Amino acid sequence: MILNLLYISISGNSRSFAKRIQQLSEVKHEENSDCPLIHIKEIHDNVKIEEETSPYVVVVPTYLEGGNGLDSGDQEIMTESLRDYLDSQENHQLCLGIIGSGNKNFAHQYCLTAKQYAQQFDVPMIADFELRGNPKEIEKIYTILCDICQNYEAKD
Numbered sequence: 001m002i003l004n005l006l007y008i009s010i011s012g013n014s015r016s017f018a019k020r021i022q023q024l025s026e027v028k029h030e031e032n033s034d035c036p037l038i039h040i041k042e043i044h045d046n047v048k049i050e051e052e053t054s055p056y057v058v059v060v061p062t063y064l065e066g067g068n069g070l071d072s073g074d075q076e077i078m079t080e081s082l083r084d085y086l087d088s089q090e091n092h093q094l095c096l097g098i099i100g101s102g103n104k105n106f107a108h109q110y111c112l113t114a115k116q117y118a119q120q121f122d123v124p125m126i127a128d129f130e131l132r133g134n135p136k137e138i139e140k141i142y143t144i145l146c147d148i149c150q151n152y153e154a155k156d
Contacts, residue, residue, distance in 0.1 A: 097126035
């Protein structure tokens with residue numbers, strides 16, 4: 001199976017994560033063809049909105065307006081083009097889950113944007129990683145993606 005991974009990257013952290021999980025998927029797929037291949041697609045302000053036709057997961061970083069994420073600082077900034085992409089043409093209907101990234105130093109704001117996406121589009125938040133993601137996080141998230149693919153195929 002091929003699983004698309006849509007992401008937006010402001011500082012390069014999500015892009016780095018996406019490329020490394022794609023590389024891991026190529027190695028794992030070579031070892032076992034039941035493991036999904038990950039194809040990545042960066043969403044940004046200049047990308048043409050297309051209708052998605054196959055299942056995908058989303059990686060979204062957290063950029064918020066100041067505050068603490070509780071009584072202020074929960075307003076998303078800089079990732080709106082990804083939200084618009086998901087909202088357009090019912091694209092969110094093929095979304096299998098949201099992966100959030102953030103900085104744990106920001107406490108309650110950690111992965112808050114991903115939680116907001118999951119709630120708005122009624123899809124699960126399936127994983128999170130800090131900053132660019134370390135090798136353990138990438139392995140763990142790839143295992144989660146494998147499970148999601150197997151469950152998706154079992155439903156068909």
